[in-house]
Amino acid sequence: MSCEVERVFIGAGCNRIVNNVSWGASDLVAFGAHNAVAIFCPKKAQIVTTLPGHKASVNCTLWLPSTKFAYKVQQLEQHYLLSGDADGAIMLWEFSLIDGKWRYVLTVPQPHKKGVTCISGIMLSANEAVFASTSSDGTVNIWEIILPMTVGALCSAASSVSLLFDLGECRLSCIESLSVGSKMMVALALAELLGNTGHIVLAMGGLDNKIHLYCGERTGKFFRACELKGHSDWIRSLDFSLPMVANGTRNSLLLVSSSQDKTIRIWKMVLREPSDERKDVIGLASYIEGPVLCAGPSSYQISLESLLIGHEDWVYSVQWKPPSVASADGKEYIQPQSILSASMDKTMMIWQPERTTGIWMNVVTVGELSHCALGFYGGHWGPNGDAILAHGYGGSFHLWRNVGLDSENWQPQKVPSGHHSVVSDIAWARSGKFLLSVSHDQGDQNSWHEIARPQVHGHDINCVAIIQGKGNHRFVCGADEKVARVFEAPLSFLKTLNCAVSQESEVQEDNQMDVQILGANMSALGLSQKPIYVHAVQEVSQRPRSEGIDTLETVPEAVPVMLTEPPIEEQLAWHTLWPESHKLYGHGNELFSLCCDHEGKLVASSCKAQTVSVAEIWLWEVGSWKAVGRLQSHSLTVTQMAFSHDxxxxxxxxRDRHFSVFSIKRKGANEICYDLLARQEAHKRIIWACSWNPFGHEFATGSRDKTLKVWAVENEHSVKQLLALPPLSSSVTGLAWLGVDRQTNRGLLAVGMENGLIELWNLSRSKTEDGGSAVLTANLVSRLDPFMCHASTVQRLAWRNSERVEDCQKVQLASCGADNCVRVFEVNVVVA
Known part of the structure; x- marks a missing residue:
């Protein structure tokens, strides 16, 4: 047997941190997803890859070149990306525009002692850049990097450049390391000074409410130049414009700053001629002029250009609109006077000066309506300035594009979505038409395009199981509470799903006729989801608007509708909830594991435990939701459960290193008989995963001791070990057994590990040389590329329609991990 594996989907949310997102001149967006760097394409609204390598959560990213310098590098064939993490490490990646491949280049040799909080950089030329990084360790490091050039570009460059580096290699040198004291800096901005080639200005702001300006040369030390005072709270974002044109010359530079004091300030730096002297005439400008910045023979007068007030909460991000090219050779550009700001008040604003008065005004406001009380961590311009992107508290992205012709018309666009915390469990629908995932970010999501967010919970969600129900869609989930909750698919979801898979739909209209619940509405406390009935929506639509006033105990009513295309974030948050139908009480601690039998009639649940009585497994009857069994065997938390395929x-x-096998028999309609068949210590460490053979009573177990074993239930009363694989490279945390050939009992076992890697093993029976009974053998079929796999622990693996693939060669494997990602792989199985 051989396998070819292709990754077909990645779902991931953005880390909940400022400076985490960067939109590059390549028109790709980079962001941190746990300890991986995720890359998504706004045009496709899909995450195209993830970059593994960081040992800690990724805090910030920066494209070289960024959108600001897109005009300089139109012919560049390689783009570069910097990423910094919570351990202080900074990594450099190379992206080839020709073949779309990624390559790890290097790790910056002098890491910060604590987490990196911001990276900012400028392109001095097509292959030269300077970037600065700041950390909570109280230091700011400034680096010069010389990037490799293509042979064509090298021939057209100055001959001196070819002596600076070897073709195909990057050269990195540290210019300066600054100590900023106990009040750390969290925002940085770099710019080249006007009329003073070789001098660079570095602006930094942070906890002391001041903007500190440093000047230096690429070959020399940076020195403190001056301070800008005005903000009354932390500085959160800084950005320099490119030189502005005034009277036909570029003699001024603008710096925009934002703060937790809810204001935005624009500072103007004007190049002073040597003959300039302060005049005795007192004008308005003399009252707002700030300090003079000196760099070599030149000096710059700094003044406060404007104070922008409009946001109602902390302004986390400000950014100048990228320049547009004004000449064919790309050397001339126009710096638009337009600023994008993003705030925790859930809005982004575009600011521009009024043509007649020059007063800066808010000309565009876009935002989000969601259950979340917190807003945007950052806003970013697209390379062409016709799109703006925000990332929010819930790990979600929000994209607006200007689709107007004669006037601005900003409309929301589709974006990739996913969880922003550990994805703890996944489950395929019975029909195989959609995948459900749950996470510690307290939300449920569906993929490939996310079509519904059934639950937004107040606790970390640990486990999920899909069960039989109306329209074949119902699920039960368990969180960090002692209650399991049952949710049912509303009519709006059934119609949306029917539209999404219309060509091969198994959702019949007959199943929808009896569903009277259109959707769900979140209560004020956000703990339960109340049903919205079809007739109630009709009554609301006929009610006068004056009667629909919200009270302090309610939230605005969601009115779910059938969606004909992938929903945007606001629709997911408000209009795709599923109503909660039941609560299952009984466990003494937080729920940890759930599973459902294949007929959809019985659900098993377990919770975190340290004693035998608490570690018992509860059986619930689907429909009546009565507890019909309490199985005792283990002394510690039951980490996973699974019903055999019959x-x-x-x-x-x-966690007690044992597995248990129970027999389950039904007597009559409402009576369940159960008995413990076997309990055995199987591994030396915690057993994290298990999976049944779809064709028989063999099963596999995987443990923290890096071993994987296969067992068989014999004569319905004992268990025998059939096989032990050689020790793997890491702890086994996920298993999924796929049946390939019933006659030969051949199967494909997917193995997920703590290091994020996934392997596929062929399990088959072969006869011995003496003609004895067949022996089970295992062969490694495929070890997936690390760039395709998770960057952290694999939490769960699941085959799609694993009980009906005997005649199929292409199957799909879903995985979820601690890197916040859900992934779907297409496996082409070739049976020899």
Whole structure:
């Protein structure tokens, strides 16, 4: 057997931190997703890849070149990306525009002692850049990097450049390391000074409410030049414009700053001629002029250009609109007087000066309506200035594009979505038409394009199981509370799903006729989701508007509708909830594991435990939701459970290093009989995962001891070990057994590990040389490329329609991990 694996989907949310997102001149967006760097394409609204390598959560990213310098590098074939993490490490990646491939280049040799909080940089030429990084360790490091050039570009460059580096290699040198004291800096901006080639100005702001300006040369030390005072709270963002044109010459530079004091300030730096002297005439400008910045023979008068007030909460991000090219050779550009700001008040604003008075005004406001009380961590311009992107508290992206011809018309666009915390469990729908994932970010999501967000919970969600229900869609989930909750698909979701898979839909209209619940509405406290009935929506639509006033105990009513295209973030947050139908009480601690039998009639649940009585497994009858069994065997938390494919056996594995096999029999309609068949210590460490053979009563177990073993239930009363794989490279945390050939009992076992890697093993029976009974053998079929895999622990693996693939060669494997990602792989199985 051989396998070819292709990654077809990645779902991930953005880390909840400022400076985490960067939109590059390549028109790709980079962001941190746990300890991976994720790359998504705004045009496709898809995450195209993730870059593994960081050992800690990624805090910030920076493209070289960024959108600001897109005009300089129109012919560049390689673009570069910097990423900094919570351990202080900064990594450099190379992206080839020709073949779309990524390459790890280097790790900056002098890491910060604590987490990197901001990276800012400028392109001095097509292959030369300077970037600065700041950290909570109280230091700011400034680096010069010389990037490799193509042979064509090298021939047209100055001959001296070719002596600076070897073709195909990057050269990195540290210019300066500044100590800023106990009040750390969290915002940086770099710019080249006017009329003074070789001098660079560095602006930094942070906890002392001041903007500090440093000047220096690429070959010399940076010195403190001056301070800008005015903000009354932390400085959160800084950005220099490119030189502005006045009277036909570029003699001024603008710096925009934002703060937690809810204001935005624009500072103007004007190049002073040597003959300039302060005049005795007192004018308005003399009252707002700030300090003079001196750099070599030149000096610059700094003044406060404007104070922008409009946001109602902290302004986390400000950014100048990227320049537009004004000449064919790309050397001339126009710097638009337009600023994008993003705030925790859930809005982004575009500011521009009024033509007649020059007063800066808010000309565009866009925002988000969601259950979340917090807003945007950053806003970014697209390379052409016709799109703006925000990332928010919930790890979500919000994209607006200007689609107007004669006037501005900003409309929301589709973006990729995903969880912003550990994805703890996944489950395929019975029909295989959609995938459900749950996460510690307290939300449920569906993929490939996210079409619904059934639940927004107040606790970390640990486990999920899809069960039989109206329209074949119902699920139960468990969180960091002692209650399991049951949710049912509303009519709006059934119609949306029917539209999404219309060509091969298994959702019949008959199943929808009896569903009277259109959707769900979040309560004021955000703990339960109340149903919205079809007739109630009709009554609301006929009610006078004056009667629809919200009270302090309600939130605005969501009115779910059928969606004909992938929903945007606001629709996901408000209009795709599923109503909660039941609560299952009984467990003494937080829910940890759930599973459902294949007939959809029985659900098993377990919770975190340290004693035998608390570690018992509860059985629930679907429909009546009565507790019909309490199985005792383990002494610590049951980490995973699974029903055999004929539903006659229940397998459980635990932190106590044992597995247990229970027989499950039904007597009558409402009576369940169960018995413990076997309990055995299987591994030397915690057992994290288990999976049944779809064709029989064999099962696999995987443990923290880096071993994987295969067992068989014999004569319905004992368990025998069939096989132990050689020790793997890391702890086994996820298993999924796919049946390939029933006659030969051949299967494909997917193995997920703590290091994020995934392997595929062929399990088959072969006869011995003496003609004895067949022996189970295992062969490694495929070890997935690390760039395709997770960057952290694989939490769960699941095959799509694993019980009906005997005649199929192409199957799909879903995985979820601690790197906040959900991934779907297409596996082409070739049976030899």
């Amino acid at each position: 539903d006659s056996l229940l397998l459980s594995v635990s």
